[in-house]
Amino acid sequence: MPNVPAYAAARAKASLKPFTIRRREPGAHDVMIQILYCGVCHSDIHQVRDEWGNAAFPMVPGHEIAGKVLKVGGRVKRFKTGDAVGVGCFVDSCRKCEACKVGEEQYCSEGPSFTYNSFEQDRKTPTFGGYSALITVDEHYVLRIPKSIPLEKAAPLLCAGITMYSPLRHFGVKSGDRVGVVGLGGLGHMAVKLAKTLGAEVTVLSHSPEKRKDALRLGAHAFINMRSAGVFEKHAGQLDFILDTASGQHSYDSTLGLLRRDATMVLVGLPDPTPFSASSLIMKRRRLAGSVIGGIRETQEMLDFCAKHKLAADIELIPIQAINEAYKRVIKGDVRYRFVIDIASLAG
Numbered sequence: 076m077p078n079v080p081a082y083a084a085a086r087a088k089a090s091l092k093p094f095t096i097r098r099r100e101p102g103a104h105d106v107m108i109q110i111l112y113c114g115v116c117h118s119d120i121h122q123v124r125d126e127w128g129n130a131a132f133p134m135v136p137g138h139e140i141a142g143k144v145l146k147v148g149g150r151v152k153r154f155k156t157g158d159a160v161g162v163g164c165f166v167d168s169c170r171k172c173e174a175c176k177v178g179e180e181q182y183c184s185e186g187p188s189f190t191y192n193s194f195e196q197d198r199k200t201p202t203f204g205g206y207s208a209l210i211t212v213d214e215h216y217v218l219r220i221p222k223s224i225p226l227e228k229a230a231p232l233l234c235a236g237i238t239m240y241s242p243l244r245h246f247g248v249k250s251g252d253r254v255g256v257v258g259l260g261g262l263g264h265m266a267v268k269l270a271k272t273l274g275a276e277v278t279v280l281s282h283s284p285e286k287r288k289d290a291l292r293l294g295a296h297a298f299i300n301m302r303s304a305g306v307f308e309k310h311a312g313q314l315d316f317i318l319d320t321a322s323g324q325h326s327y328d329s330t331l332g333l334l335r336r337d338a339t340m341v342l343v344g345l346p347d348p349t350p351f352s353a354s355s356l357i358m359k360r361r362r363l364a365g366s367v368i369g370g371i372r373e374t375q376e377m378l379d380f381c382a383k384h385k386l387a388a389d390i391e392l393i394p395i396q397a398i399n400e401a402y403k404r405v406i407k408g409d410v411r412y413r414f415v416i417d418i419a420s421l422a423g
């Protein structure tokens with residue numbers, strides 16, 4: 076079992092510091108991956124700060140992993156040494172429940188093994204994420220990264236990309252639909268690109284007016300500054316679908332009011348509990364839904380879709396030594412639009 080350099084938080088809210096973990100040698104079905112890039116998701120920050128109340132330490136975050144296959148086990152069929160691959164938010168699941176059987180492993184009734192701050196399916200071995208040099212994963216949970224997408228720009232697709240693609244597909248967003256995206260961050264900027272590519276007319280709802288130009292450049296048709304007086308009344312009932320990616324508390328009643336009759340708003344952001352009024356739904360038979368990441372098959376479909384349409388994340392590449400500063404900047408909304416760690420810097 077090789078010793079592997081990583082970065083970890085020793086306790087809730089602690090700075091991330093150099094740390095050593097161990098990874099297993101590949102078993103028959105495993106792929107050992109040299110991690111080259113890892114995206115920085117806001118979920119990493121929520122968990123390092125123990126904002127979801129289930130954090131275990133030491134924690135090595137990171138679930139937007141892109142790299143190259145280093146070694147494969149004897150029975151691995153789909154990958155060989157040197158292949159460009161990715162790992163997203165989970166590394167295993169029960170494989171037997173109804174959700175796993177239909178390829179929705181993220182909803183595994185036994186609980187998937189999340190890439191970090193979780194346990195392998197033995198429920199004993201802690202998982203460590205992508206802020207590290209190597210990872211060993213069963214081939215079923217490894218994604219193929221199409222050659223045309225640069226690996227550093229592909230990394231954020233493994234969480235931000237699939238988290239947006241899955242609800243857009245599940246709720247049947249189609250050409251001509253008017254789609255609202257709340258929050259222009261890592262998830263939000265991918266939502267704009269993906270929804271636009273599906274033919275939707277995209278409106279960005281942001282509390283950062285300085286992002287207007289970027290929103291339009293990314294493909295949005297309109298930009299609404301949520302802080303401007305009267306905007307929610309002005310645009311009431313205009314949207315067919317909303318993806319709410321905001322990481323902080325905000326009014327669901329205001330954004331629900333933008334939906335037409337029978338339309339759906341999907342929450343993917345996980346801020347503190349946010350109350351809302353039942354009348355926001357009842358009066359127009361609106362729906363409020365949630366969605367978490369996506370299954371392996373759909374994640375591969377999303378990567379292939381991105382390759383076909385020349386989509387990838389807008390990133391700022393950083394050395395691992397800048398991670399604590401990067402967290403502060405994400406919290407301030409000061410990232411355009413995803414930090415990606417250059418894992419080669421771990422050796423420096």
Ligand code: NAP
Pocket residue numbers: 115116117118119121234235238257258259260261262263280281282283286320321322323324325342343344345346366367368405406408412
């Ligand atoms: P991010 O890059 O920090 O973007 C979040 C955006 O939310 C910010 O850029 C900001 O956009 C907006 N925002 C922040 N605070 C706000 C507030 N108080 N009110 C309104 N808007 C606010 O974060 P991310 O990585 O995209 O993740 C977004 C959320 O989704 C996080 O809570 C994360 O944990 C969650 N997440 C969920 C899943 C899932 O599967 N469901 C997957 C990944 C992440 P503006 O400046 O444009 O307002």
Ligand code: ZN
Pocket residue numbers: 116117118119138164234235
């Ligand atoms: Zn994530």
Ligand code: ZN
Pocket residue numbers: 168169170171172173174175176180182183184185186
């Ligand atoms: Zn399962």
